[in-house]
Amino acid sequence: MKKSRRLTIPLTGIQFFLVLCLISCGISKSIHHIPDISTYALETPKVDKINDSTFSFNRNYLTKNKQQLWELYIKGNPLQLGYNNGALTQNLMQKQEEIFFSKVEGIVPSKFKQKLLRGFLKWYNRKMYLNVREDYQAELYGLSQYSSDQYNFIAPKYLRSLYLHGAHDIGHAMQDLAMVGCTSLAVWNENTEDGQLLIGRNFDFYVGDEFAKNKLIEFVEPEAGIPYMSVSWPGMIGVVSGMNKEGITVTINAGKSKIPLTAKTPISLVTREILQYAKNIDEAIAIAKKRKVFVSESILVGSANDRNAVIIEVSPENFGVYRVENTSRVFCTNHFQSEAYKDDKRNQKHIIESHSEYRYEKLQELLEEKKKLNPEKMAAVLRDKSGLKGEKIGYGNEKAINQLLAHHAVIFSPEKRLVWVSSNPYQLGEFVCYDLNEIFSGKNAQESLKSKTALNIARDPFADSEEFNNYEISKMLGEEVSDAIDNKKDIALTDDFIPYYQSMNPDFWFVYYQAGKYYFDINEFSKAKAEFEKALTKEITTIPDRQNVEKYLRKTLKKLK
Numbered sequence: 338m339k340k341s342r343r344l345t346i347p348l349t350g351i352q353f354f355l356v357l358c359l360i361s362c363g364i365s366k367s368i369h370h371i372p373d374i375s376t377y378a379l380e381t382p383k384v385d386k387i388n389d390s391t392f393s394f395n396r397n398y399l400t401k402n403k404q405q406l407w408e409l410y411i412k413g414n415p416l417q418l419g420y421n422n423g424a425l426t427q428n429l430m431q432k433q434e435e436i437f438f439s440k441v442e443g444i445v446p447s448k449f450k451q452k453l454l455r456g457f458l459k460w461y462n463r464k465m466y467l468n469v470r471e472d473y474q475a476e477l478y479g480l481s482q483y484s485s486d487q488y489n490f491i492a493p494k495y496l497r498s499l500y501l502h503g504a505h506d507i508g509h510a511m512q513d514l515a516m517v518g519c520t521s522l523a524v525w526n527e528n529t530e531d532g533q534l535l536i537g538r539n540f541d542f543y544v545g546d547e548f549a550k551n552k553l554i555e556f557v558e559p560e561a562g563i564p565y566m567s568v569s570w571p572g573m574i575g576v577v578s579g580m581n582k583e584g585i586t587v588t589i590n591a592g593k594s595k596i597p598l599t600a601k602t603p604i605s606l607v608t609r610e611i612l613q614y615a616k617n618i619d620e621a622i623a624i625a626k627k628r629k630v631f632v633s634e635s636i637l638v639g640s641a642n643d644r645n646a647v648i649i650e651v652s653p654e655n656f657g658v659y660r661v662e663n664t665s666r667v668f669c670t671n672h673f674q675s676e677a678y679k680d681d682k683r684n685q686k687h688i689i690e691s692h693s694e695y696r697y698e699k700l701q702e703l704l705e706e707k708k709k710l711n712p713e714k715m716a717a718v719l720r721d722k723s724g725l726k727g728e729k730i731g732y733g734n735e736k737a738i739n740q741l742l743a744h745h746a747v748i749f750s751p752e753k754r755l756v757w758v759s760s761n762p763y764q765l766g767e768f769v770c771y772d773l774n775e776i777f778s779g780k781n782a783q784e785s786l787k788s789k790t791a792l793n794i795a796r797d798p799f800a801d802s803e804e805f806n807n808y809e810i811s812k813m814l815g816e817e818v819s820d821a822i823d824n825k826k827d828i829a830l831t832d833d834f835i836p837y838y839q840s841m842n843p844d845f846w847f848v849y850y851q852a853g854k855y856y857f858d859i860n861e862f863s864k865a866k867a868e869f870e871k872a873l874t875k876e877i878t879t880i881p882d883r884q885n886v887e888k889y890l891r892k893t894l895k896k897l898k
Contacts, residue, residue, distance in 0.1 A: 370466050371495060372474035377416035379479075382424035392425050399425040404760035404767050407551060407571075410776070412558035415472040419479020422555075422574070427483040429551050429571035434485050436547050437501075465503055468602040468629055470610065472561075474499070476574055484572075502575050503603040506632045519590045519671065520696050520738050521637045522718070523646035526665035528704065530711040534646065536639045536749040537715040538588040539764060540568075540578055541735075543742035552745055554758055556776050562613035564777040568745050568758055575605025576612055582777050583616045584641025584751035590669050592633035592650065593687040601631040607651070608636060617642045625649045626656055637669045641751035650675050666704065670696045690880040692736045699725055699738055712748050712757055712768075716794045719746045719764055730876040731845025732808040739764060741808060748794075757794055765805075768794035811841035811848065818851050822858055830855065846875035850886050857889060862896045869893060 382394040390401035398410045407429065411421040423430065466474065481498035491497060521538035529535045543549070553571050558564040565581035580586040587608040607628045615621040621638045633652035640646065648659040650673045657677025661667055671693035673684045688694050703721060707714050721738045724730035733741050746764030748757040754773040760766030770792035799805050818838060821830055835855070839848045853868035869890040877883040 372471060372478050374416050374475050374478055377414045377475060379416050379420060382421055384424050394421060394424060397421045397425060402769065404769050406758060406760055406769060407553045408556070409553055410556045410558075412560075414560040415475040416479045418557065418559060419476040419574070420482065421479075422476075423480040423483030426553065426571045429553070430480075430483060431485040431487075432551065433548070433571045434488060436545070438488060438491075465600040465603075466499060468600075469499065469606060473574065473606055473609070477502070480572065480574060498572065501572070502605060503600055506600070506603050506630075519588075520700070520719075521588045521590060521669045522667065522700055522704075523637060523639050524666045524704070524710050525644060525646070528666050528708075528710060530709045530714075533750065533752045534639055534641065534644055535710055535712070535715055536586050536588070536637070536646065536751065537719050537746070538578055538637070539719050539738065539740075539743045539746045540588075541740050541742055542577075542744045549744050549761065549763075552758075552761075554771070556771075556773075558777060559613060563616070564773075565612040566756060566771065566773060566776070567609075567612070568747055569605075570744075573605070574609065575603060576609040577605055578745065578747045579608070579612050580639075580749050580751060580754075580756055580773065581612045581615075582754065582773055584639075584754060585612060585615050585617070585621060586637075586639040586749045586751055587611050587621075588637045588669075588747070590635040590637070590671050592635055592652065592671060592673055593681075593683045599631065601629040601653070604630055604632060604634045604636075604651075611636070611638065618645060618647055622647075622649055622658055625651055629653075633673075635669050635671070635673065637667065639749060639751050641754075644752070648674065650678060655681070668697055668700045670694070670700075672697075692878050695725070695736045696738060699736075702726070703738070712750065712755075712770075712792075713794055715748050716746075716757070716764075716768055716797075719748075719759075720797050720799070722799075724876055728876065729844040731847070732804070732842050733812075733847075734845060734876060735878045736876060755789070755792070757792075760796075762800055762805075765797040765800035767796045770794075807841040811838060811845075814838040814841065815848070815851065818855055822851070822855050829859070844875065846872045846877045846882075846886075849875065850889075853886075853889060853893070857893055857896075860896075862893050865893045866890065866897065 382397070385393050387393060392399045396412060399407065401407050409422065409425060411418055411425070413421060477498045478495045481494040484494040484498060488497065492500070519539055519541045521536070523534065523536045525534040526532055548570070551571060553569060555567045555569070557567070563581045563583055565579055567576045567579035569575070569577055576587060578588050589604055589608055607625055607630060610628070611621045611624050615624055618638055618640045625636060630651050631653055636649040636651065638647055638649055646667045648667060648669050650657040650659060655677055657673065657675030659675040671691065672688045673681065678684050702725060703718050707718065710718070719738060722732060722741070724734070724736055730736055741763055743759070743763045746759040748768065755770060756773065757768040757770050759768050770789040772789050815838070818830070821828070835852045839852065842848055849868045849872035853865045853872060856862070856865035856868060869886055872886050873883070873890070877886065
């Protein structure tokens with residue numbers, strides 16, 4: 338129901354993110370900054386197409402595995418990395434651009450409104466490039482040379498690539514949004530089967546099924562720094578989930594803070610720097626501390642060398658590190674836990690009103706049930722769809738660890754240098770295992786990228802169940818209800834449509850709330866009242882969501898008087 342929900346209320350995280358992708362890029366028309374690339378040697382890639390899903394250039398390689406995950410191996414200096422990445426992924430990258438901008442135009446079709454917002458963001462984004470490392474700018478420049486010419490009217494290719502890396506942060510900052518609630522955890526010692534560090538994360542970031550289709554697993558061997566892997570999408574050099582050859586892992590979870598006055602360093606480039614240059618937790622903290630960010634973010638950092646994990650909590654005006662004592666597990670949802678934020682009113686309000694604390698408690702509950710985790714058990718935690726005490730809260734509920742919208746899930750075993758990456762749908766598909774020691778051993782790229790098939794984690798049976806099929810149907814039907822509410826289609830829903838729609842996901846509060854809104858809009862207030870009352874009996878995602886249902890119920894009751 339994520340898609341339909343975001344179409345029926347004011348712009349939320351993902352929509353605002355997409356809007357800012359277009360708007361923030363547009364401001365670059367008055368900025369002519371180009372990075373200095375004169376110091377880098379460059380061999381223009383001549384890609385050899387082996388077949389429709391396999392491409393190579395020297396020791397650089399792109400292929401699609403049988404689980405439909407794209408695997409990219411690149412090496413070289415910053416500019417060469419960008420060129421190699423762009424040349425190999427050009428078709429994929431241009432497809433992602435098309436998905437982004439087509440969605441933006443659908444959300445904000447008014448050229449006038451786009452122009453107004455561009456004017457504001459022209460000022461807002463004016464200093465971003467001053468906060469991005471020069472080598473990353475050179476890499477982005479190389480990558481951008483393979484962007485589509487179709488969107489040059491929005492901005493030159495390089496600046497478009499730069500600002501797209503900050504669009505997530507900008508959307509987060511402008512609306513003070515936590516985006517969607519990601520979940521991550523680290524366990525070790527008595528909490529794992531072998532006593533070694535084990536980390537899991539869901540990246541609950543949804544821009545539509547098309548956007549998530551071409552997942553890209555990047556294996557990067559930079560000229561300077563530490564080789565690393567990252568899971569994201571074509572056109573992205575930042576890191577949202579990744580591990581380096583030294584066994585340092587990073588994952589990011591959005592938080593809450595004051596809205597800044599100017600764009601600074603995109604958080605994904607901070608985590609990229611940690612992976613490329615940190616060998617232990619102290620070095621990771623030092624890197625994060627010296628960068629000026631413009632959103633609040635929790636960075637869960639695991640370290641093989643320290644056999645430990647911490648959460649680095651960054652925001653425009655504060656910095657904290659959360660370390661556990663007398664325990665061997667760390668949970669990270671979407672609220673801050675360090676001493677530095679204990680008096681932060683915005684964070685405290687977020688804990689009370691959002692679903693972050695609920696998911697934190699659910700992790701505690703799952704760890705008590707499963708005890709000593711291994712990769713398979715970790716996958717089961719990440720795939721859990723129930724509420725506290727096993728309550729059925731509806732599929733797609735943001736209070737669940739598995740919200741059935743994840744772009745990807747990842748499991749790291751830092752001491753073994755093993756990583757498991759989920760395949761579609763969401764985190765339900767087979768988890769593919771990779772060995773970083775082997776991949777970065779200097780062997781032939783094509784051979785080294787082969788997964789550790791024997792260690793793969795099986796596809797979740799739920800993905801092939803009738804319940805999952807019903808959930809997917811409910812998403813599509815929800816869009817029709819949204820269209821009817823928004824008057825996008827000049828048709829009324831049939832009498833049996835709403836009951837059928839609700840039967841596809843009967844435990845989810847939102848299907849009743851949405852039905853209530855539909856009936857309210859067509860002046861069938863008795864039916865609306867019944868639907869809002871049903872919604873209030875379900876596990877509603879957040880306090881503001883509950884208050885909104887209650888508000889509509891009050892309005893309905895007034896209409897019935």
